[in-house]
Amino acid sequence: xxxxxxxxxxxxxxxxxxxxxxxxxxVVIVDSFANSKPAVIGRLEALxxxxxxxxxxxxxxxxxxxxxxxxxxxxxVIHFAGLKAVGESAxxxxxxxxxxxxxxxxxxxxxxxxxxxxxxxxxxxxxxGERGAPPYREDFEPIEATSPYGRTKVMIEHILGxxxxxxxxxxxxxxxxxxxxxxxxxxxxxxxxxxxxxxLMPFIAQVAVGRRERLVVFGDDYPTADGTCERDYIHxxxxxxxxxxxxxxxxxxxxxxxxxxxxxxxxxxxFGMLHAFExxxxxxxxxxxxxxxxxxQPRSWAxxxxxxxxxGWRTEKTIDDMCADTWxxxxxxxxxxxx
Ligand code: NAD
Ligand code: WQD
Numbered sequence: 001x002x003x004x005x006x007x008x009x010x011x012x013x014x015x016x017x018x019x020x021x022x023x024x025x026x027v028v029i030v031d032s033f034a035n036s037k038p039a040v041i042g043r044l045e046a047l048x049x050x051x052x053x054x055x056x057x058x059x060x061x062x063x064x065x066x067x068x069x070x071x072x073x074x075x076x077v078i079h080f081a082g083l084k085a086v087g088e089s090a091x092x093x094x095x096x097x098x099x100x101x102x103x104x105x106x107x108x109x110x111x112x113x114x115x116x117x118x119x120x121x122x123x124x125x126x127x128x129g130e131r132g133a134p135p136y137r138e139d140f141e142p143i144e145a146t147s148p149y150g151r152t153k154v155m156i157e158h159i160l161g162x163x164x165x166x167x168x169x170x171x172x173x174x175x176x177x178x179x180x181x182x183x184x185x186x187x188x189x190x191x192x193x194x195x196x197x198x199x200l201m202p203f204i205a206q207v208a209v210g211r212r213e214r215l216v217v218f219g220d221d222y223p224t225a226d227g228t229c230e231r232d233y234i235h236x237x238x239x240x241x242x243x244x245x246x247x248x249x250x251x252x253x254x255x256x257x258x259x260x261x262x263x264x265x266x267x268x269x270x271f272g273m274l275h276a277f278e279x280x281x282x283x284x285x286x287x288x289x290x291x292x293x294x295x296x297q298p299r300s301w302a303x304x305x306x307x308x309x310x311x312g313w314r315t316e317k318t319i320d321d322m323c324a325d326t327w328x329x330x331x332x333x334x335x336x337x338x339x
Contacts, residue, residue, distance in 0.1 A: 001118075001247065002026045002073060006059055006107060007080030009036035011191045012122065012180055014044055016078065016240040018189070021048040023244045028072065030065075031081065032058040034099075035194060037337035043188045060102035062109060069110040076118035076247055077107055082152070085198050086126070086295070089149035100152035101159075108163055111170075118250045120173045120243055123157055125232070125263070125300060126150035127176060134232075134267065135303035138176070138259040146295055157259075164256035171250040171258075178232035178263035178302050180239050182322040183329035190329030191236075192336030200270060201233070201322070204277045205330040207285050215285065217270050219292035224299060230267030232301035235317035235325070238262075245311040263302025264315045273319070280323035 003020055007013040008029030020027050029052055045052055057064045059081050082100040083089070089096040111119065127143040127150060128136040145151045157174055164170045181201040183190030197203040206212045220227035242262040250258070278284050308314045
């Protein structure tokens with residue numbers, strides 16, 4: 001298939017591009033580089049052995065999006081482009097609503113106009129909100145979120161449902177990712193957050209490489225085995241494989257919209273993750289326990305049974321793989337793509 005990958009220069013998009021090419025797809029990337037570096041493209045070309053066409057523009061610009069679809073045929077779109085920082089979304093909510101909804105509107109309109117039927121959308125476990133006890137299943141209703149970022153995902157999921165109801169020829173796959181971590185085993189591409197990392201794994205990796213003094217563990221008084229929050233960390237390579245599987249599946253399904261959780265089904269605590277990273281690095285890492293972070297749920301993990309059965313997909317990588325691959329990426333690229 002000829003696949004347009006929006007946000008293909010970003011963390012999850014870049015890893016998915018490598019696997020799409022390996023699976024025989026032709027990939028075209030569109031990215032504004034709002035949260036990524038052009039240097040990733042050369043690394044992707046080295047990994048895939050292919051020239052990768054890249055269109056650098058902001059997808060909220062409908063005219064540019066329309067021109068791209070008028071110029072080139074696509075069989076499918078994988079839509080990663082968007083803003084993703086939960087905390088920042090409360091400071092600049094309009095930017096999040098404009099960007100995340102606007103990019104989706106442009107792509108949906110252009111797809112409609114040019115008869116592109118298949119779309120894979122990056123949703124998030126954040127749509128399960130304050131659900132109570134995991135594991136979380138796709139049929140939990142209603143979906144709801146506690147941040148402007150999360151609400152953009154809830155809104156887009158509803159919009160996709162409405163658009164598909166009006167055009168049942170569409171085949172839309174909504175993928176709800178749990179906590180993506182890790183890097184390509186080559187150590188040449190990985191997560192490169194701008195500024196202070198919001199998420200646990202890149203923060204630990206930056207402590208390990210000496211860019212941050214110590215990890216602050218956000219609370220150790222939760223009702224969990226070791227008192228720290230438990231999450232379903234999924235290796236970005238397994239996540240990328242889930243996109244290739246979803247694309248294959250969309251070519252066969254009857255339903256216009258399908259929702260799949262992408263997770264391992266296992267929870268790991270903050271201390272569990274820290275100790276796994278210490279094993280990867282080979283020594284202890286400085287950390288202190290601080291207060292809870294507002295909005296954190298004690299426990300969250302997927303029920304991945306639907307994706308396992310319908311996509312013929314399951315995660316293969318362990319927590320130790322996630323840490324070893326992150327460490328290879330971080331230690332070889334201490335300042336990310338700016339080396
Ligand atoms: P990322 O920021 O690394 O990648 C997103 C890419 O989209 C970036 O390269 C950015 O430059 C690009 N982009 C942003 N706005 C754009 C616009 N208006 N026009 C064109 N390009 C634009 O993020 P990621 O971690 O790879 O996440 C990809 C998707 O997965 C996002 O939609 C995110 O919300 C979702 N998601 C991420 C996580 C996570 O923890 N990383 C979890 C669940 C869901
Ligand atoms: C994991 C655990 C923290 C940093 C977020 C989004 C979610 C999805 C994935 C996009 C928590 C603890 C963290 C630190 C810590 N993204 N922690 N010290 O919050 O589960 O999910 O990313 O869709 O929507 O909310 O991930 O990596 O921020 O936190 O102790 O410096 O690590 O309290 O328990 P989270 P995270």
